[in-house]
Amino acid sequence: MLQRWTRLERNGRDEILTASQVSFVATERWGEVSALLRRPPDAQCLLVLSHGAGAGIRHPFMETITELLARRGVATLRYQFPYMERGHRAPDRPVILVETVRAAVRHACGIADGLPVLAGGKSMGGRMTSLAASQEALDGVRGIVFFGFPLHPAGRPSSDRSVHLDEVTVPMLFLQGTRDRLAGLELLRPVCEKLGPRAALHVIEGGDHSFHVLKRSGRTDQDVLEEVARRVGEWAGSLA
Numbered sequence: 001m002l003q004r005w006t007r008l009e010r011n012g013r014d015e016i017l018t019a020s021q022v023s024f025v026a027t028e029r030w031g032e033v034s035a036l037l038r039r040p041p042d043a044q045c046l047l048v049l050s051h052g053a054g055a056g057i058r059h060p061f062m063e064t065i066t067e068l069l070a071r072r073g074v075a076t077l078r079y080q081f082p083y084m085e086r087g088h089r090a091p092d093r094p095v096i097l098v099e100t101v102r103a104a105v106r107h108a109c110g111i112a113d114g115l116p117v118l119a120g121g122k123s124m125g126g127r128m129t130s131l132a133a134s135q136e137a138l139d140g141v142r143g144i145v146f147f148g149f150p151l152h153p154a155g156r157p158s159s160d161r162s163v164h165l166d167e168v169t170v171p172m173l174f175l176q177g178t179r180d181r182l183a184g185l186e187l188l189r190p191v192c193e194k195l196g197p198r199a200a201l202h203v204i205e206g207g208d209h210s211f212h213v214l215k216r217s218g219r220t221d222q223d224v225l226e227e228v229a230r231r232v233g234e235w236a237g238s239l240a
Contacts, residue, residue, distance in 0.1 A: 019066070024107040026082050026100040030092075033100065035079035037111070038066050043075040045116040045236045047145065048108040050101065050125025053091050056084040061122065061210060064225055065147070072233030075115060079104045081125075091124065094131065101132040109140040118236060120145030120173075123182070123209065127161065134167035142239050143171040145232055148209045151183035151191070162191045165199075173200045173235045175228055177207025202231045 019038040026033040036057055039046070047069065051057055057078040066076040081100050083092045091097065101119070108117055119133075119141045120126045126146035132138060152158040165172070174192060176183050185203065192199040204224055206217040211224045 022077075022107075024079070024103055026085075026103050027096060030082035030085075030096065033080040033082055033085045035077055035104070035107070036066075037075070037077050038070050039075040040070040040073060042073050043115055044073040044233075044240070045118055045142075046075040046077060046108055046112045047232070047236075048104050048117065048119040048129075048141075049076050049078040050081065050104070050121030050129060051078065051084065052121070052123035052125055052148075054089075056080055061225075064222075065229060068225055068229035069232060072229050074229070074233055074236060077104065077108045077111075094128065097124075097128040098132040098135065101129050102138065105138045105141055112140075116142050116236075116240060118143050118145060118239075120147065122147045123150045126150075130168050130172070131164055133170065134164040137169060141170060143173065143236070144168065145173045145175070145235075147175055147228070148180060148211070149174055149176065149183055149188070150209075151188055154181040157184055157187060159187050159191055162188075165191065165195060168198070171198050171200070171235075171239060173202065173232065175202050175204065175211075175231065177204040177209065177211055177213075179206060179208040182209050200235060202228075202235075204228065 019036045022035050022037050023032045057080055062078055069076055081097055105119055117140045119129050121129050127150055130144055151161055192201045204211055206213040207224055212221055213219050213224055
């Protein structure tokens with residue numbers, strides 16, 4: 001088993017956390033995909049985390065957010081979809097993506113060792129997670145986290161992609177930037193209001209779809225991702 005080591009400053013001490021490379025069978029046809037498990041010593045929950053359409057589990061966003069989540073006691077299992085594992089640019093058909101989500105959740109529940117399990121992902125990965133949950137409950141999953149829900153294509157405002165959320169029965173956390181061109185807040189807010197207590201919306205002031213902020217905002221991308229990780233940790237704790 002390959003390991004990747006990261007040093008984090010935690011409570012005045014320098015600790016070593018591991019991101020262990022693992023794998024699981026995504027679908028019968030496409031076989032195994034790789035994943036990275038990061039489990040801090042004080043883990044309070046395990047988040048099954050999928051990537052967005054254009055970047056895999058080693059993208060800087062995925063690396064940084066999992067590190068910051070670890071500081072908040074959130075363990076992560078980030079995994080590849082089959083097309084990314086094969087080095088292709090175009091995403092798999094939704095049925096394959098959904099099947100992979102289910103396989104990742106099953107694998108995570110098998111290694112959670114008693115930790116509460118959450119699921120979600122960046123952009124497309126989050127949407128595929130909720131789509132899977134809308135078709136059939138994801139056994140063992142207590143909530144879903146969206147790191148930028150792609151409500152509509154850029155320049156084509158619509159709420160059509162949210163229809164399936166009515167069938168999701170677990171709590172959902174939406175993390176959305178005010179400059180997100182794939183989710184106008186004037187459309188997303190009513191969606192969350194309709195979902196009632198199942199939905200929590202956390203708005204990132206000045207953030208785009210990847211939570212990038214402009215220099216004139218006075219904040220850095222690191223500041224924003226720390227805010228995101230903090231909110232996920234708080235929300236996860238509220239589900240316990």
